[in-house]
Amino acid sequence: MGLAFSAFGLPGWSSIPTGQVYDQYFKDKKTDTFTDFHLAYVEFCKDFNTVLPGQDFDTPSIDQIRKFYDDTWKKIEGDDAKKKAAFMDFIRKEVSEASVDDSLFIMAGLAAPAGAVVLKKTGQSIPQLKRLDLVPNVLFVPLFTLAAIMGATAVQMKQKSKHP
Structure with missing residues (x-):
């Protein structure tokens, strides 16, 4: 075998x-x-x-x-x-x-929750973002963080495909 x-x-x-x-x-x-x-x-x-x-x-x-x-x-x-x-x-x-640069993921994971809270607070004064108040913070912050990490993954994959 x-x-x-x-x-x-x-x-x-x-x-x-x-x-x-x-x-x-x-x-x-x-x-x-x-x-x-x-x-x-x-x-x-x-x-x-x-x-x-x-x-x-x-x-x-x-x-x-x-x-x-x-x-x-x-x-x-x-x-x-x-x-x-x-x-x-x-x-x-x-x-x-394959080597992976984890710093992008760490930065996205650390910055995203604070960014989610700021976006939600900003949404209270901007009519287009007013609907964000309908989603509770308990759901919004983790989903926003997950989206940020997925975005970081996409950016890293795109950079890797440009430079073989």
Whole structure:
């Protein structure tokens, strides 16, 4: 079956043996060209990042993948065991857990409750915001805080997608 991913330092995938990963994404697929190999690799990465909600992994650049393909993958002819070992070695070295900057979340979590109270007080004198008085503070403050944290998450995801 193969070793579990946790042995490679990739947390969360300890229940999926490496043999299954290789068999599902590479064993029976045509990977004779870099384009075919890259498509299989992208499919693997997409599923890799969706298995654990909230858990993301930084994957190697296309140049690193191409180097692995040219220097290693192409040179192994027909030996699935060697391809599997080479691929798992590449994954162990090049895939890492995505880093997250928590300061944005902390600032949103600290500032949002005070902002919610200020917004609600301001709403008493502005006709368009008068309806905020209908929502009790017990509901309004946590919902406003949650919306602020979700906004911080969206901003961080947008920034990350701009700078690979």
